[in-house]
Amino acid sequence: MSIDFSLSPELEEIRSRVRSFVTEVILPTERRIEEENLRDTDRKEYVRALAALRKQAQGDGMWLPHMPPQWGGMGLGHVELAMVQAEAAKSYYGPWVLNCQAPDEGNMHTLLHFGTDDQKARYLEPLCHGTAASCFAMTEPEVAGSDPTLIGTSAYPDGDEWVVNGHKWFISNAHRADFAILVCRTEDDPELPQAANSAFIVDLPSDGWTEVRQIGTMHGSTGHSEILIEDLRLHGDQMLGGRGEGHLLGQYRLGPARLAHCMRWIAQAETALDMMVDRSLNRFAHGSLLAEKQGIQWMIADSAMELYQSKLMVLHAAYRIDRGVDFKSEVSMAKHFVANALGRIIDRSIQVHGALGYSTDTPLAGMYQHARWARFADGPDEVHQMRIAQRTIAAYQDHGSTRSATGDLPL
Numbered sequence: 177m178s179i180d181f182s183l184s185p186e187l188e189e190i191r192s193r194v195r196s197f198v199t200e201v202i203l204p205t206e207r208r209i210e211e212e213n214l215r216d217t218d219r220k221e222y223v224r225a226l227a228a229l230r231k232q233a234q235g236d237g238m239w240l241p242h243m244p245p246q247w248g249g250m251g252l253g254h255v256e257l258a259m260v261q262a263e264a265a266k267s268y269y270g271p272w273v274l275n276c277q278a279p280d281e282g283n284m285h286t287l288l289h290f291g292t293d294d295q296k297a298r299y300l301e302p303l304c305h306g307t308a309a310s311c312f313a314m315t316e317p318e319v320a321g322s323d324p325t326l327i328g329t330s331a332y333p334d335g336d337e338w339v340v341n342g343h344k345w346f347i348s349n350a351h352r353a354d355f356a357i358l359v360c361r362t363e364d365d366p367e368l369p370q371a372a373n374s375a376f377i378v379d380l381p382s383d384g385w386t387e388v389r390q391i392g393t394m395h396g397s398t399g400h401s402e403i404l405i406e407d408l409r410l411h412g413d414q415m416l417g418g419r420g421e422g423h424l425l426g427q428y429r430l431g432p433a434r435l436a437h438c439m440r441w442i443a444q445a446e447t448a449l450d451m452m453v454d455r456s457l458n459r460f461a462h463g464s465l466l467a468e469k470q471g472i473q474w475m476i477a478d479s480a481m482e483l484y485q486s487k488l489m490v491l492h493a494a495y496r497i498d499r500g501v502d503f504k505s506e507v508s509m510a511k512h513f514v515a516n517a518l519g520r521i522i523d524r525s526i527q528v529h530g531a532l533g534y535s536t537d538t539p540l541a542g543m544y545q546h547a548r549w550a551r552f553a554d555g556p557d558e559v560h561q562m563r564i565a566q567r568t569i570a571a572y573q574d575h576g577s578t579r580s581a582t583g584d585l586p587l
């Protein structure tokens with residue numbers, strides 16, 4: 177048995193290269209973009225600055241950490257990917273610069289696994305080159321997104337084509353996507369409710385696909401769109417995966433994609449904890465530094481313990497994915513735990529910063545707003561808890577012990 181948390185020299189080299197690139201190149205550009213408000217005042221310069229970062233990342237071999245080398249990627253496993261994602265996400269633009277951002281990252285995995293050769297050439301290749309963007313369209317306003325068996329958007333066959341009608345919302349990246357992976361109902365009477373849906377690739381723009389609006393959120397309008405689908409015609413060869421495999425494809429996509437979110441959230445939580453400690457070492461009140469007060473030390477200690485647990489859970493879930501063993505419970509537990517720890521750690525950091533934490537002079541306010549969606553997107557807390565409990569009960573019923581449901585660790 178070997179449990180070894182040290183990194184190979186090659187991986188350590190990759191990690192420190194990504195860390196330097198983020199600290200020395202991406203973060204200064206990010207600060208300039210914010211200080212000069214480039215996004216609103218000089219769109220051309222904004223795009224130029226970001227494109228230059230991508231070019232440098234690609235040239236320096238920090239491109240597509242999650243993809244195999246034959247697709248231009250770094251060929252990392254999920255454990256290795258956790259190191260790179262957690263470094264990249266120290267910057268808001270980091271994952272995008274390395275071309276491993278949601279939802280493209282999950283869509284690349286999906287196309288790699290389910291796409292035909294032709295689909296890979298048309299859709300995966302430009303995604304990997306960074307010359308295309310994509311979105312994943314599953315959630316609908318009318319039915320609970322946490323239960324995909326309720327999906328109402330439907331497709332019926334008409335000769336060589338499928339005709340799709342329905343309504344989607346919160347489709348991230350749809351505003352700028354070149355194509356969508358669309359999940360809709362194709363089977364009226366499936367053997368299993370999970371086998372009612374199929375996935376299609378939709379070229380954008382397409383007649384019958386209308387972006388109604390970008391939805392305003394508690395963090396402003398952030399590129400999540402409402403889409404109306406009216407008599408959208410898709411050729412049969414636009415189906416991704418087999419008929420009735422839409423749910424399977426969603427599950428396959430969401431496991432690693434959920435964990436990739438966790439890897440990025442760890443970076444955010446670490447930033448919040450670093451800021452909490454830094455502030456506590458520099459703020460003086462009632463005769464001592466905040467860092468010397470027990471009430472503040474408890475917040476720091478709780479956050480440190482939660483971040484430690486988060487890292488271990490993510491590494492172990494990633495290890496299980498790499499080993500090809502069932503990872504559903506471990507990813508569910510990691511997703512639930514890290515999403516909640518993230519919110520708590522940022523909240524404590526805001527508390528220690530006082531009014532400054534509530535202001536927009538630090539990134540904490542924005543991080544707090546962003547963190548809120550983590551508890552229900554890609555599976556709400558309660559659904560993960562329901563599944564974890566079901567598997568824990570089943571483990572006890574099957575084996576007389578819950579051991580296999582708690583990570584199946586040798587403890």
Ligand SMILES: Cc1cc2nc3c(=O)[nH]c(=O)nc-3n(C[C@H](O)[C@H](O)[C@H](O)COP(=O)(O)OP(=O)(O)OC[C@H]3O[C@@H](n4cnc5c(N)ncnc54)[C@H](O)[C@@H]3O)c2cc1C
Pocket residue numbers: 279311312313314315316319320321322323345346347348349400549552553554555556557558559562
């Ligand atoms: C920022 C953001 C980006 C997103 N991007 C995408 C995207 O790109 N593509 C896409 O398709 N979707 C996307 N979504 C949608 C997201 O995946 C859904 O919000 C999520 O699946 C939950 O669905 P829902 O919002 O319909 O909530 P519902 O399913 O209506 O659930 C609402 C609440 O009900 C409770 N609940 C549900 N089931 C149970 C249960 N079994 N037991 C107890 N309580 C329960 C939970 O508290 C849950 O939060 C995004 C959402 C956000 C906020």
